[in-house]
Amino acid sequence: MAALARLFKTQFPFLLRRSLSTTTTTTATVSEIQPQRQRPNSSILFPLTDDPKGCRNFQWVFLGCPGVGKGTYAGRLSSLLGVPHIATGDLVREELSSSGPLSHQLEEIVNQGKLVSDEIIFNLLSKRLEAGESKGESGFILDGFPRTIRQSEILDEATEIDLVINLKLREDVLIEKCLGRRICSECGKSFNLASINAKAENGYPEITMAPLLPPPQCSSKLITRADDTEPVVRERLRIYKEQSEPVEDYYRNQGKLMEFDLPGGIPESWPKLLEALNLDDYGDKRSAAA
Numbered sequence: 001m002a003a004l005a006r007l008f009k010t011q012f013p014f015l016l017r018r019s020l021s022t023t024t025t026t027t028a029t030v031s032e033i034q035p036q037r038q039r040p041n042s043s044i045l046f047p048l049t050d051d052p053k054g055c056r057n058f059q060w061v062f063l064g065c066p067g068v069g070k071g072t073y074a075g076r077l078s079s080l081l082g083v084p085h086i087a088t089g090d091l092v093r094e095e096l097s098s099s100g101p102l103s104h105q106l107e108e109i110v111n112q113g114k115l116v117s118d119e120i121i122f123n124l125l126s127k128r129l130e131a132g133e134s135k136g137e138s139g140f141i142l143d144g145f146p147r148t149i150r151q152s153e154i155l156d157e158a159t160e161i162d163l164v165i166n167l168k169l170r171e172d173v174l175i176e177k178c179l180g181r182r183i184c185s186e187c188g189k190s191f192n193l194a195s196i197n198a199k200a201e202n203g204y205p206e207i208t209m210a211p212l213l214p215p216p217q218c219s220s221k222l223i224t225r226a227d228d229t230e231p232v233v234r235e236r237l238r239i240y241k242e243q244s245e246p247v248e249d250y251y252r253n254q255g256k257l258m259e260f261d262l263p264g265g266i267p268e269s270w271p272k273l274l275e276a277l278n279l280d281d282y283g284d285k286r287s288a289a290a
């Protein structure tokens with residue numbers, strides 16, 4: 001992690017110049033997505049052990065459109081696996097609300113649904129990685145990064161990603177979810193007031209999602225993200241298709257992409273995601289291995 005943070009910080013201009021697009025085409029099934037450097041026959045449950053320092057922890061990435069639930073599922077996996085969940089959107093929002101030198105510039109970009117510059121993102125990310133390193137963190141689940149081919153190439157120069165989880169949901173539901181999203185201004189937890197019941201259409205199955213309501217202590221402190229308005233959500237979706245969908249192909253071509261169609265809300269999706277990741281009895285396996 002320290003090396004990664006340093007590399008981002010010191011080598012950024014060089015890495016940026018060197019980054020070039022790659023275009024090969026292969027696809028993998030979920031069962032083929034086992035990090036290549038793992039022990040034979042081990043599942044993705046166990047961190048790699050051929051690192052020069054002895055071992056390293058999970059290095060996973062979450063992809064998916066705005067509102068799909070990257071933060072929710074990355075956060076849950078982070079608690080389960082004991083690796084930090086690092087969301088670049090959160091880093092951007094923290095910087096934005098800090099009234100630091102960048103905050104004005106960031107506010108304008110974020111509130112229009114645009115992407116902030118690679119330079120700013122790599123700076124925020126290296127600061128976050130350094131802070132984590134000093135607390136003894138290792139591994140990561142990245143959420144909202146990489147978001148462009150260039151960011152993916154620079155990340156690849158810096159370290160090896162084991163697995164990329166691509167969460168998928170139909171667009172009408174994504175919009176409803178973004179518009180229903182609320183955040184507690186005190187504890188920072190995310191909730192959703194939308195009660196979704198989307199009929200089967202255009203080849204998509206029917207999908208229902210119950211609202212995720214706040215507990216009483218949060219309900220009077222809910223705020224809406226300034227970029228969760230319908231025009232800005234549509235712009236973020238447009239930018240995702242243009243700039244971030246190619247990142248899905250980038251990792252698909254590396255055989256690291258696991259597609260996951262969300263079947264419903266958290267109660268339906270979380271157990272299915274654990275199953276797809278072969279983590280459904282992770283707690284038991286971990287204690288057996290200890």
Ligand SMILES: Nc1ncnc2c1ncn2[C@@H]1O[C@H](COP(=O)(O)OP(=O)(O)O)[C@@H](O)[C@H]1O
Pocket residue numbers: 065066067088089090092109110113114115116117118121143144145146147151227236
């Ligand atoms: N990797 C990134 N590159 C550029 N901009 C980013 C990145 N991550 C976050 N941002 C900025 O922060 C905003 C919020 O990010 P995030 O919370 O991940 O939103 P979303 O709900 O659209 O996935 C983005 O719209 C963008 O302006």
